[in-house]
Amino acid sequence: xxxxxxxxxxxxxxxxxxxxxxxxxxxxxxxxxxxxxxxxxxxxxxxxxxxxxxxxxxxxxxxxxxxxxxxxxxxxxxxxxxxxxxxxxxxxxxxxxxxxxxxxxxxxxxxxxxxxxxxxxxxxxxxxxxxxxxxxxxxxxxxxxxxxxxxxxxxxxxxxxxxxxxxxxxxxxxxxxxxxxxxxxxxxxxxxxxxxx
Amino acid sequence: xxxxxxxxxxxxxxxxxxxxxxxxxxxxxxxxxxxxxxxxxxxxxxxxxxxxxxxxxxxxxxxxxxxxxxxxxxxxxxxxxxxxxxxxxxxxxxxxxxxxxxxxxxxxxxxxxxxxxxxxxxxxxxxxxxxxxxxxxxxxxxxxxxxxxxxxxxxxxxxxxxxxxxxxxxxxxxxxxxxxxxxxxxxxxxxxxxxxxxxxxxxxxxxxxxxxxxxxxxxxxxxxxxxxxxxxxxxxxxxxxxxxxxxxxxxxxxxxxxxxxxxxxxxxxxxxxxxxxxxxxxxxxxxxxxxxxxxxxxxxxxxxxxxxxxxxxxxxxxxxxxxxxxxxxxxxxxxxxxxxxxxxxxxxxxxxxxxxxxxxxxxxxxxxxxxxxxxxxxxxxxxxxxxxxxxxxxxxxxxxxxxxxxxxxxxxxxxxxxxxxxxxxxxxxxxxxxxxxxxxxxxxxxxxxxxxxxxxxxxxxxxxxxxxxxxxxxxxxxxxxxxxxxxxxxxxxxxxxxxxxxxxxxxxxxxxxxxxxxxxxxxxxxxxxxxxxxxxxxxxxxxxxxxxxxxxxxxxxxxxxxxxxxxxxxxxxxxxxxxxxxxxxxxxxxxxxxxxxxx
Ligand SMILES: [Zn+2]
Ligand SMILES: [Zn+2]
Ligand SMILES: [Zn+2]
Ligand SMILES: [Zn+2]
Numbered sequence: 001x002x003x004x005x006x007x008x009x010x011x012x013x014x015x016x017x018x019x020x021x022x023x024x025x026x027x028x029x030x031x032x033x034x035x036x037x038x039x040x041x042x043x044x045x046x047x048x049x050x051x052x053x054x055x056x057x058x059x060x061x062x063x064x065x066x067x068x069x070x071x072x073x074x075x076x077x078x079x080x081x082x083x084x085x086x087x088x089x090x091x092x093x094x095x096x097x098x099x100x101x102x103x104x105x106x107x108x109x110x111x112x113x114x115x116x117x118x119x120x121x122x123x124x125x126x127x128x129x130x131x132x133x134x135x136x137x138x139x140x141x142x143x144x145x146x147x148x149x150x151x152x153x154x155x156x157x158x159x160x161x162x163x164x165x166x167x168x169x170x171x172x173x174x175x176x177x178x179x180x181x182x183x184x185x186x187x188x189x190x191x192x193x194x195x196x197x
Numbered sequence: 198x199x200x201x202x203x204x205x206x207x208x209x210x211x212x213x214x215x216x217x218x219x220x221x222x223x224x225x226x227x228x229x230x231x232x233x234x235x236x237x238x239x240x241x242x243x244x245x246x247x248x249x250x251x252x253x254x255x256x257x258x259x260x261x262x263x264x265x266x267x268x269x270x271x272x273x274x275x276x277x278x279x280x281x282x283x284x285x286x287x288x289x290x291x292x293x294x295x296x297x298x299x300x301x302x303x304x305x306x307x308x309x310x311x312x313x314x315x316x317x318x319x320x321x322x323x324x325x326x327x328x329x330x331x332x333x334x335x336x337x338x339x340x341x342x343x344x345x346x347x348x349x350x351x352x353x354x355x356x357x358x359x360x361x362x363x364x365x366x367x368x369x370x371x372x373x374x375x376x377x378x379x380x381x382x383x384x385x386x387x388x389x390x391x392x393x394x395x396x397x398x399x400x401x402x403x404x405x406x407x408x409x410x411x412x413x414x415x416x417x418x419x420x421x422x423x424x425x426x427x428x429x430x431x432x433x434x435x436x437x438x439x440x441x442x443x444x445x446x447x448x449x450x451x452x453x454x455x456x457x458x459x460x461x462x463x464x465x466x467x468x469x470x471x472x473x474x475x476x477x478x479x480x481x482x483x484x485x486x487x488x489x490x491x492x493x494x495x496x497x498x499x500x501x502x503x504x505x506x507x508x509x510x511x512x513x514x515x516x517x518x519x520x521x522x523x524x525x526x527x528x529x530x531x532x533x534x535x536x537x538x539x540x541x542x543x544x545x546x547x548x549x550x551x552x553x554x555x556x557x558x559x560x561x562x563x564x565x566x567x568x569x570x571x572x573x574x575x576x577x578x579x580x581x582x583x584x585x586x587x588x589x590x591x592x593x594x595x596x597x598x599x600x601x602x603x604x605x606x607x608x609x610x611x612x613x614x615x616x617x618x619x620x621x622x623x624x625x626x627x628x629x630x631x632x633x634x635x636x637x638x639x640x641x642x643x644x645x646x647x648x649x650x651x652x653x654x655x656x657x658x659x660x661x662x663x664x665x666x667x668x669x670x671x672x673x674x675x676x677x678x679x680x681x682x683x684x685x686x687x688x689x690x691x692x693x694x695x696x697x698x699x700x701x702x703x704x705x706x707x708x709x710x711x712x713x714x715x716x717x718x719x720x721x722x723x724x725x726x727x728x729x730x731x732x733x734x735x736x737x738x739x740x741x742x743x744x745x746x747x748x749x750x751x752x753x754x755x756x757x758x759x760x761x762x763x764x765x766x767x768x769x770x771x772x773x774x775x776x777x778x779x780x781x782x783x784x785x786x787x788x789x790x791x792x793x794x795x796x
Contacts, residue, residue: 048506049462122630125520131346131347137284137569138569139569147347148535149311149312149345149346149347150346150347151312151314151346152311152312153281153282153284153312154281155279155281155284155545155566156569157569158281164309164310164311164347164348165283166310172254172559173254173256173257173550173571173574174253174255174256174257174576174577174578175255178254
């Protein structure tokens with residue numbers, strides 16, 4: 001880890017991740033970051049909740065992976081949000097399953113995510129709860145305050161809101177670029193660049 | 198009123214009333230409009246405006262018509278049907294036969310619409326059996342139920358359980374609430390056939406219907422059967438009064454025509470009957486499909502008394518209920534929660550979109566469900582300059598920085614920076630026009646300091662780096678010292694493919710008592726716009742109406758640019774005047790925020 005300024009707010013890793021010093025990452029060895037991801041202060045990632053079952057039981061011969069949380073590139077985890085792998089009983093034993101997240105995923109402030117899978121180009125608002133084992137496909141927008149019920153599948157190009165959340169609209173054709181988080185990535189860190197107009 | 202962030206809406210030309218009602222002089226027509234004149238200015242508060250204003254992302258663009266197209270005017274074609282829950286594609290042939298809902302095991306909770314999951318009904322305290330809760334470990338075979346993990350509704354509340362953990366849709370169709378089985382349409386047909394063959398009367402639906410009364414599907418089948426027999430056995434009744442002849446009610450011809458419409462296929466068409474005239478009798482009994490409305494509601498009242506209001510379902514839940522042909526007609530019945538059925542997911546579609554005028558496809562997604570790519574996607578944002586609005590904060594100004602979401606202070610001038618970004622590869626010339634006072638009772642003053650300017654082409658990204666130093670120079674050259682106050686006739690800032698100009702606004706006071714009698718023609722015009730054509734001189738001092746505190750500026754934008762003439766080969770057009778002028782003009786609405794009340 002290169003630390004250019006002696007005591008910046010963020011730790012900037014070689015792969016370009018910007019992790020706030022005041023973020024809580026538990027079980028870091030089980031957390032995979034794809035790079036260029038921003039983790040703001042007071043974020044919590046529960047990497048300690050790994051699956052307690054030998055994953056080989058059904059899928060036979062896969063490499064034993066201990067990943068609890070996998071995050072792609074250019075994700076942005078806002079202040080106070082929490083990523084927690086979902087858990088359930090499987091053949092009589094309680095086990096956690098990994099939480100996987102694609103690229104360009106924005107997670108708003110104080111949001112709790114317990115999804116099994118989040119695609120790429122997903123915007124999750126503030127104060128949202130994403131229930132256990134939810135599956136969120138690409139180009140989905142979840143508005144502030146939504147509660148996504150457990151096991152819900154949200155197809156691509158959905159705009160979702162409500163408690164419980166339901167699909168309230170469709171992402172228009174011209175709205176794809178708005179999910180891009182490269183500029184947002186540049187605007188935070190120890191040497192933030194102003195967002196272009 | 199909660200504050201809002203500034204926004205820009207664009208108007209689609211399909212709302213141009215000149216296309217529909219020529220000579221109407223409707224305010225929303227951009228035709229016959231003079232720049233700088235308020236005549237014919239677009240009124241964003243007009244009821245019609247609701248249907249024509251869209252954020253830029255929602256608009257498409259037809260390259261053949263060179264026009265903006267909006268969700269309201271485009272023609273859609275369904276490319277793929279799929280279930281939003283299991284994400285399986287449904288062939289369009291299935292839509293006709295099975296309907297527009299998922300027929301796998303995807304259901305929504307009838308109480309709260311969260312997804313239902315199939316779980317084993319076994320709730321033994323023995324931890325070894327809890328594994329059955331996972332439906333992938335389905336070898337236990339115990340009864341299964343649909344469970345809502347959000348509100349804890351369970352299909353057991355309506356007495357519905359399943360033998361298998363898959364194919365729930367099919368199992369549910371054979372089950373009434375309470376667990377009693379019902380015949381599917383196919384089974385009923387077979388039963389009827391058996392009855393006919395066994396010599397019994399064809400109208401034996403007493404045996405077919407069960408104790409729940411005749412459900413809608415059975416009733417329809419009975420009616421259909423009745424008319425079928427009527428048609429085949431009608432030997433021209435010939436009774437006098439069929440003045441309408443072939444077209445009369447109950448005439449065999451119209452009957453067979455109607456039946457071929459509603460029962461699908463021309464199987465009922467009887468050639469012989471064509472020549473026949475006369476009437477046939479109508480259904481008279483339940484067996485024949487006549488169901489008399491049950492006006493006795495005492496049972497429902499009794500149930501209401503015992504279950505109370507909590508036992509009934511609300512209108513939203515009722516609306517979400519799928520049509521259930523397996524229940525009797527709703528005559529004289531009340532809806533109780535015990536009648537709720539799990540909601541099979543409505544299918545979703547991928548659609549391509551056509552220009553309404555030239556019929557060219559302007560958006561076409563890949564048909565596969567799992568891909569998010571598009572084959573064609575002509576979005577307006579690639580052709581029309583985008584407009585972003587930000588309050589102008591001068592670097593030299595005192596510490597007071599207005600929060601962009603804050604309410605606007607009445608009568609206090611405020612400056613906004615409008616940034617136009619050119620998406621096309623040509624330099625464009627922009628002309629702006631706004632009314633000097635916004636329409637409505639509370640007219641705010643608007644001044645665009647630089648209504649005409651050019652924006653450089655959206656050049657290659659690599660050029661941006663080279664040009665970057667020029668930016669500051671250009672800015673200095675055009676508006677002098679960047680720390681200076683905004684000046685009339687000068688742009689504020691310029692970049693690779695964008696230009697910022699300043700618009701100055703004096704928000705109106707929202708006090709009704711300060712409203713003045715319309716002093717001039719402008720006032721008249723406003724009165725007209727707010728659908729009050731009767732007495733013009735009278736001041737409307739009514740209380741503040743919905744969204745009257747919203748400061749929205751109508752702005753007419755004209756974009757002009759030149760392109761290489763079509764058909765000309767590249768390079769050879771140098772010497773000739775091979776440039777072609779293009780122009781795009783449209784109304785926009787700049788929403789700045791809400792004006793504070795009370796002063
Ligand atoms: Zn339109
Ligand atoms: Zn499905
Ligand atoms: Zn529910
Ligand atoms: Zn067209």
